[in-house]
Amino acid sequence: xxxxxxxxxxxxxxxxLKLIETEKPQARHGEVVIRVHATSLNYRDLLFANGTAPxxxxxxxxSDGAGEIVEIGAGVTNWKIGDRVCGSFFRDWTGGRFDxxxxxxxxxxxxxxxxxxxxxxxxxxxxxxxxDYSYAQAATLPCAGLTAWYSLVTRGELIPGDTVLLExxxxxxxxxxxxxxxxxxRVVITSSSDVKxxxxxxxxxxxxxxxxxxxxxxxxxxxxxxxRGADHILDVGGPxxxxxxxxxxxxxxxxxxxxxxxxxxxxxASLFPLAARNARLSxxxxxxxxxxxxxxxxxxxxxIQPVIDRTFSFEDAPAAYEHLAGGxxxxxxxxxxxx
Numbered sequence: 001x002x003x004x005x006x007x008x009x010x011x012x013x014x015x016x017l018k019l020i021e022t023e024k025p026q027a028r029h030g031e032v033v034i035r036v037h038a039t040s041l042n043y044r045d046l047l048f049a050n051g052t053a054p055x056x057x058x059x060x061x062x063s064d065g066a067g068e069i070v071e072i073g074a075g076v077t078n079w080k081i082g083d084r085v086c087g088s089f090f091r092d093w094t095g096g097r098f099d100x101x102x103x104x105x106x107x108x109x110x111x112x113x114x115x116x117x118x119x120x121x122x123x124x125x126x127x128x129x130x131x132d133y134s135y136a137q138a139a140t141l142p143c144a145g146l147t148a149w150y151s152l153v154t155r156g157e158l159i160p161g162d163t164v165l166l167e168x169x170x171x172x173x174x175x176x177x178x179x180x181x182x183x184x185x186r187v188v189i190t191s192s193s194d195v196k197x198x199x200x201x202x203x204x205x206x207x208x209x210x211x212x213x214x215x216x217x218x219x220x221x222x223x224x225x226x227x228r229g230a231d232h233i234l235d236v237g238g239p240x241x242x243x244x245x246x247x248x249x250x251x252x253x254x255x256x257x258x259x260x261x262x263x264x265x266x267x268x269a270s271l272f273p274l275a276a277r278n279a280r281l282s283x284x285x286x287x288x289x290x291x292x293x294x295x296x297x298x299x300x301x302x303x304i305q306p307v308i309d310r311t312f313s314f315e316d317a318p319a320a321y322e323h324l325a326g327g328x329x330x331x332x333x334x335x336x337x338x339x
Contacts, residue, residue, distance in 0.1 A: 003116035004317055006059045011051035014321045017061070025120035027073030032123055034085065036337045037135035038311075039065040039114045041324045042143045042171065043261060048109065049321055055109070063089045063107040065114025065337070066129055066138035076123045084135070085126040087114060088289045089142045094124055095290030107142075115317060117337060127292045130299040133306075140306040140332040141295070143286055144171030148179055148234065149295040150287030151256035156232045160184030165221055165230035165248065167237055169196045171332045172258060174307045176234045177203055182302040188230060190217055196330050203307070218244035229253060229277075237262045243269025251277040256284045307331030314338075 001024045009015030027033045039062045047053040048061055055061075069083045079085070088094075091105035107113040129138035152158040164180040166173040166189040173189065180187050181204035188207040189200045197208035207224050211217045221230060229250035235242050236259035245255050246269055255274075274281055287295075309329040312320035314337045324333045 001117040002314065003060060006048060006055045006061055007057055009051070014049045014318045014325075016049055016051065016055070017318050017321065019315065019317075024118050027071045027076075027120055029074045030076060030122050030124075031073040031120050032069045032076060032079055032126070033071035033118055033120050034065075034067040034087070035070045035118055036065045036067040036114055036116060038067075038139040038337055039335045040136075040139040040144070040171075041320055041333045041335070043259060043324070044143070045108060046321060046325055050325075053109075059108070060112035060114070060116050060119070061108045062113040062115040062335075063087075063109070064139050064142045064144075065119070066135045066141075067119075067337075069126075070118070073123075079123055079126065084129045084138070086129055086138055086142050086292075087119070087121050088125045088127060088292060089146065089286040090288070091122065091125040093288045095288045098285070098288075115335065115337075117314075125289065127289060127296060130296050132303075133299075136308060136311060136334045136336065137306045139334055140171065140175070140308065141299075142292070144332060145175045145306070146287045146292050146295055147172050147258055147284060148175035149298070150291050151234055151258060151282070151284050152176060152179055152232055153183070153298075154287060154291050154294070155282050155284065156254045156256060158183050158185060158232060162186070162231040163188060163225055163228070163250065165233040165245070166190070167233075167235060167241055167245075168261075169193075169200060169330050170236065172234060172236055174200075174203070174331045177205055178304045178307070179298075180232075182298075182304055185232075188221055188224065199330055216244075218248040221248040225250070232256070234258055239263050239265045239267045242267040246271065246273050246279075246281075249273065249277060249279045252279065253277065254280045254282065256282050258284045308334050310334070311336055 048055040090102040093102040238260035240262035
């Protein structure tokens with residue numbers, strides 16, 4: 001079978017990605033073999049591939065993938081051959097509070113991921129994909145989709161009428177827009193592109209802000225919400241955006257700190273507004289299998305269609321990385337793993 005691995009290469013590009021031939025895996029006790037049909041990329045995957053984050057030699061990349069079960073190991077009773085499934089980002093976080101030990105089995109990072117024609121996973125790491133979803137659509141769920149769900153609903157306790165602020169138009173933010181609208185929330189979204197903001201409006205965004213035109217976009221959020229602020233903020237930027245998020249969060253609101261798109265440094269911001277407004281700041285790193293299952297039930301009712309920016313062939317995986325790194329995408333970048 002064919003499989004992509006991270007091997008030796010130069011820092012700063014995607015030369016670490018190598019397509020190899022290897023043996024098809026076999027299911028041991030408690031495991032299943034999945035024929036992967038589609039995968040999708042996240043910003044985290046760029047960091048492993050370009051050398052910003054360390055990755056073991058031979059690591060199979062990508063946390064996100066969907067496929068069908070083609071082999072069942074002994075002791076597996078809750079799945080059957082032909083079932084359509086996704087793997088969980090944290091292979092062993094089935095539910096409950098997060099534990100640092102779950103970092104030992106994060107797909108595409110500390111353990112092998114999904115960019116392979118076949119993968120083997122423990123039965124407890126699987127979630128049935130939504131009814132009527134294609135494999136490409138399902139491949140957008142395990143990281144970006146679940147992160148938005150876990151931030152807004154599981155941890156944020158989103159209710160109809162809340163105002164949700166989304167930074168940019170990448171995978172997490174667009175999923176956040178769709179979840180928020182389907183939940184009866186008002187959506188404010190930022191971007192540097194007016195074209196992307198128009199697309200966001202077509203998906204239901206109520207208020208758009210071009211952060212190039214309005215570099216102090218937090219003041220615009222404050223003004224456009226009649227000085228109330230946003231009840232929920234998905235902060236994907238990190239150091240350069242967290243301070244702005246703190247300054248426009250509503251009283252009693254919730255900031256989900258998710259990403260580090262602007263780097264890994266410390267934010268230069270006062271935390272006083274958090275205390276003054278009795279607001280919450282949560283560190284979010286995807287979610288559990290139980291939360292994923294709740295998300296799938298929501299999707300089966302709401303019939304949300306994931307936004308896929310572009311799909312690449314399996315052999316053209318490095319081009320998918322380059323496309324995501326270029327920042328022109330709107331929604332998710334997918335790799336089709338079928339022949």
